[in-house]
Amino acid sequence: MNMRETGDVKALMRDIGVRARSAARVLGLAESARKTDALEAAGKAIRASKAKILAANAQDIEAAKEQNITAAFLDRLTLTDASIDAIAAGVEMVALLPDPVGEVIADWQQPNGLMFQRVRTPLGVVAVIYESRPNVTADAGSLCLKAGNAVILRGGSDSFHSSRAIHECLVAGLKEAGLPEDAIQLVPTTDRAAVGELLSGLNGNIDVVVPRGGKSLVARVQTEARVPVFAHLEGVCHVYVHAPADLEMAKSIVFNAKMRRTGVCGAAETLLVDKKTAPTHLKPLVEMLLEAGCEVRGDDATRVIDSRVKAATEEDWPAEYLDKIIAVKVVDGLQAAIDHIAKYGSQHTDAIVTDDPSEAEIFLREVDSAIVLHNASTQFADGGEFGFGAEIGIATGRMHARGPVGVEQLTSFKYRVHGNGQIRP
Amino acid sequence: MNMRETGDVKALMRDIGVRARSAARVLGLAESARKTDALEAAGKAIRASKAKILAANAQDIEAAKEQNITAAFLDRLTLTDASIDAIAAGVEMVALLPDPVGEVIADWQQPNGLMFQRVRTPLGVVAVIYESRPNVTADAGSLCLKAGNAVILRGGSDSFHSSRAIHECLVAGLKEAGLPEDAIQLVPTTDRAAVGELLSGLNGNIDVVVPRGGKSLVARVQTEARVPVFAHLEGVCHVYVHAPADLEMAKSIVFNAKMRRTGVCGAAETLLVDKKTAPTHLKPLVEMLLEAGCEVRGDDATRVIDSRVKAATEEDWPAEYLDKIIAVKVVDGLQAAIDHIAKYGSQHTDAIVTDDPSEAEIFLREVDSAIVLHNASTQFADGGEFGFGAEIGIATGRMHARGPVGVEQLTSFKYRVHGNGQIRP
Numbered sequence: 001m002n003m004r005e006t007g008d009v010k011a012l013m014r015d016i017g018v019r020a021r022s023a024a025r026v027l028g029l030a031e032s033a034r035k036t037d038a039l040e041a042a043g044k045a046i047r048a049s050k051a052k053i054l055a056a057n058a059q060d061i062e063a064a065k066e067q068n069i070t071a072a073f074l075d076r077l078t079l080t081d082a083s084i085d086a087i088a089a090g091v092e093m094v095a096l097l098p099d100p101v102g103e104v105i106a107d108w109q110q111p112n113g114l115m116f117q118r119v120r121t122p123l124g125v126v127a128v129i130y131e132s133r134p135n136v137t138a139d140a141g142s143l144c145l146k147a148g149n150a151v152i153l154r155g156g157s158d159s160f161h162s163s164r165a166i167h168e169c170l171v172a173g174l175k176e177a178g179l180p181e182d183a184i185q186l187v188p189t190t191d192r193a194a195v196g197e198l199l200s201g202l203n204g205n206i207d208v209v210v211p212r213g214g215k216s217l218v219a220r221v222q223t224e225a226r227v228p229v230f231a232h233l234e235g236v237c238h239v240y241v242h243a244p245a246d247l248e249m250a251k252s253i254v255f256n257a258k259m260r261r262t263g264v265c266g267a268a269e270t271l272l273v274d275k276k277t278a279p280t281h282l283k284p285l286v287e288m289l290l291e292a293g294c295e296v297r298g299d300d301a302t303r304v305i306d307s308r309v310k311a312a313t314e315e316d317w318p319a320e321y322l323d324k325i326i327a328v329k330v331v332d333g334l335q336a337a338i339d340h341i342a343k344y345g346s347q348h349t350d351a352i353v354t355d356d357p358s359e360a361e362i363f364l365r366e367v368d369s370a371i372v373l374h375n376a377s378t379q380f381a382d383g384g385e386f387g388f389g390a391e392i393g394i395a396t397g398r399m400h401a402r403g404p405v406g407v408e409q410l411t412s413f414k415y416r417v418h419g420n421g422q423i424r425p
Numbered sequence: 426m427n428m429r430e431t432g433d434v435k436a437l438m439r440d441i442g443v444r445a446r447s448a449a450r451v452l453g454l455a456e457s458a459r460k461t462d463a464l465e466a467a468g469k470a471i472r473a474s475k476a477k478i479l480a481a482n483a484q485d486i487e488a489a490k491e492q493n494i495t496a497a498f499l500d501r502l503t504l505t506d507a508s509i510d511a512i513a514a515g516v517e518m519v520a521l522l523p524d525p526v527g528e529v530i531a532d533w534q535q536p537n538g539l540m541f542q543r544v545r546t547p548l549g550v551v552a553v554i555y556e557s558r559p560n561v562t563a564d565a566g567s568l569c570l571k572a573g574n575a576v577i578l579r580g581g582s583d584s585f586h587s588s589r590a591i592h593e594c595l596v597a598g599l600k601e602a603g604l605p606e607d608a609i610q611l612v613p614t615t616d617r618a619a620v621g622e623l624l625s626g627l628n629g630n631i632d633v634v635v636p637r638g639g640k641s642l643v644a645r646v647q648t649e650a651r652v653p654v655f656a657h658l659e660g661v662c663h664v665y666v667h668a669p670a671d672l673e674m675a676k677s678i679v680f681n682a683k684m685r686r687t688g689v690c691g692a693a694e695t696l697l698v699d700k701k702t703a704p705t706h707l708k709p710l711v712e713m714l715l716e717a718g719c720e721v722r723g724d725d726a727t728r729v730i731d732s733r734v735k736a737a738t739e740e741d742w743p744a745e746y747l748d749k750i751i752a753v754k755v756v757d758g759l760q761a762a763i764d765h766i767a768k769y770g771s772q773h774t775d776a777i778v779t780d781d782p783s784e785a786e787i788f789l790r791e792v793d794s795a796i797v798l799h800n801a802s803t804q805f806a807d808g809g810e811f812g813f814g815a816e817i818g819i820a821t822g823r824m825h826a827r828g829p830v831g832v833e834q835l836t837s838f839k840y841r842v843h844g845n846g847q848i849r850p
Contacts, residue, residue, distance in 0.1 A: 029791060102790075108812065110811075110812055114801055114805065116811060116812070121793070121823075123824075124823055249846040252848055253846065256848035257848075260849055364841045365454070365527075368453070369839065370839055370840065371839070371840045372839065372842070373841075373842040373843075374841075374844060375845055375846055376842055376844030376848075377847065377848045380539065380847070380849055382849075385849065386541060386840070387533065398548050398549055398632055398837035399548075399632070400824045400825040402837055402839060402840075412827055414794065414795055414796070415795065415828045416797055416798075417796065417797070417799070418801075419798060419800045419801030421678065422800070422801040423677055423678060423681035423804075424681060424804040424807075
């Protein structure tokens with residue numbers, strides 16, 4: 001590992017920032033075909049470098065095993081023949097996405113004849129700070145490139161060799177397409193001071209930071225960053241079943257929202273059931289979850305349903321379990337559900353299941369979350385499911401990007417105005 | 426004046442933040458008609474309170490005169506019968522703008538039948554920090570209200586009484602429409618520590634800060650704010666005359682861009698003339714400016730034109746004069762002009778005058794400014810001229826809002842998803 005003194009890290013990072021800004025200028029004006037070529041070449045390079053990437057990954061795994069790690073951690077870190085193919089396919093898929101840069105997102109004419117266009121431009125330089133998943137190197141690198149941004153990748157020390165091997169393939173793609181190699185830089189040190197430097201904004205050379213990882217990483221980035229952050233701290237997602245609701249649909253959506261994958265940010269953590277629906281729906285919903293091996297922590301009204309239901313405490317309502325656990329509460333109607341979500345939710349993703357469209361509209365309007373759904377699973381909180389092709393993450397902030405952050409959300413815009421000699425009176 | 430101890434200011438400001446957030450929740454869900462009513466009532470109240478506002482303004486003027494102020498400062502501070510009418514008319518004009526909240530800005534269906542809508546929502550709480558112009562109280566307050574945001578106004582101490590009198594009218598409007606009075610709060614102290622508190626973000630209770638005023642205010646806000654800022658530090662705007670260019674059009678645009686109003690951010694500060702155009706165009710352009718009383722600071726090629734041209738130094742190229750002064754340079758073609766603007770510009774507003782549309786397209790594409798114009802004056806850099814109805818300012822950042830910040834730019838969005846039982850495979 002390439003450990004350095006803190007003073008060196010500062011100089012190293014400032015230099016990375018300057019080079020990123022300079023690459024961003026070139027990239028921002030690069031033709032679409034050039035970027036597509038780079039991504040296709042990078043995909044090929046990843047497939048061709050499989051042995052090298054697996055060897056680098058083996059180094060990381062060996063080092064990690066000395067550190068008494070969990071199975072989940074090892075799973076995130078480990079690459080296989082198939083997962084490397086998937087990484088390459090992801091890069092090639094981004095290559096095929098339409099280029100957002102230059103897209104005219106609005107145009108209009110003023111009475112004086114001036115023609116206005118609002119046109120997408122790149123954001124500039126994106127810093128991505130991630131943890132043990134080496135695939136983020138390729139996912140984030142390719143999305144930023146597609147949107148015409150330079151990117152500075154800062155992977156976790158645990159996946160340092162794997163990320164470096166993947167990064168080399170991305171750089172090979174840039175080189176082949178004649179684009180600046182500095183367009184995708186990987187921080188070449190595992191020194192933690194590098195993260196602090198990125199969060200400082202590198203003298204104005206970083207436009208946005210995207211943290212990818214656990215809550216402590218995101219919290220640190222949100223607290224310390226002096227530049228905008230696209231992130232969500234947590235996904236405390238709710239499913240609210242409101243009378244009248246089809247029981248089979250409610251069961252199917254609740255099961256999927258909670259159990260499809262429990263570790264994703266769009267997984268449901270709390271089930272709210274309308275008091276009017278509870279007599280018919282609560283028991284089948286709770287038993288379905290219990291029988292699937294999900295721990296249920298309920299309020300008093302839920303506990304009487306089944307002796308296996310544990311007592312929920314005040315700490316359960318804002319909890320993001322990311323596990324086979326769900327909090328269940330009976331609420332007194334729509335407004336009580338909305339109030340519960342306002343108090344305990346994380347403004348990420350919340351769903352209502354009901355046959356009453358006007359009540360659903362009130363829920364969609366009043367629940368202040370990035371994504372609100374009617375009669376669909378919260379697990380659709382994903383850029384791919386939205387049709388964005390790919391995402392770099394999900395944001396719960398209100399600035400610039402909200403919800404899934406895909407290539408379009410990684411752009412800015414400018415105004416182009418065409419006249420024929422207009423002057424302002 | 427209501428001066429307080431710093432400790433008190435901290436508590437006072439935290440309380441203002443909490444009340445703003447709570448008002449923002451109500452306002453975010455308020456019907457359009459309610460907001461329109463509030464603004465119309467506020468406009469009426471301003472007209473009805475003319476005597477009171479003028480008396481308050483007289484107090485401010487008296488205090489200011491004791492401080493050896495400039496004529497320009499006094500001009501910004503002074504209200505008249507007519508200017509109060511204009512303030513009221515501005516509020517009533519914002520009342521008539523379409524409500525951006527709830528507007529569907531995109532909708533699409535995925536193959537699984539899910540219907541997606543991207544819908545405008547308010548941003549939340551906006552803090553506006555301004556200086557001596559009391560009219561900002563009404564302009565900023567009404568725009569934020571229209572977009573469903575709560576606003577915290579922090580006016581300069583010089584216009585404290587005037588701003589307070591105008592603010593009372595806005596609150597009267599809110600009251601009459603049954604909206605929370607805390608939706609538009611004026612910081613009731615002139616203690617400068619209040620600004621620091623606002624810039625801290627008031628414990629997450631401010632979503633964006635908008636500074637309105639001189640460069641030192643904007644610089645302080647950009648440096649210290651821990652929340653996003655919509656602003657421009659300066660407008661070093663260029664007009665580039667490129668061969669072939671109609672001389673009369675070039676004269677008309679250059680004259681308007683520089684001389685219409687020299688103190689606005691969209692005023693041209695530098696004239697660049699293509700080497701090929703210089704033999705025919707430079708002399709008439711320079712003489713026109715000189716004869717209009719504009720000081721011309723030129724490079725060597727410009728100085729030989731007329732003995733009244735002063736020598737430009739390196740400090741002139743990035744200068745924002747905001748006065749009857751212009752820097753003039755002869756450049757070697759389009760790319761040299763683009764490079765000059767990249768080096769010395771402020772990414773605000775830049776224009777090209779040429780009869781060659783393909784060269785103009787290159788300029789519009791490659792100049793990285795919020796607003797780029799072809800054959801039109803830079804003084805069109807204004808939300809009203811864009812058709813936005815009104816603006817709270819112009820932003821040169823790349824995040825969220827860029828260019829004129831009108832009601833639409835003061836909104837965020839969320840995704841509404843309608844299904845009929847979809848679950849994620």
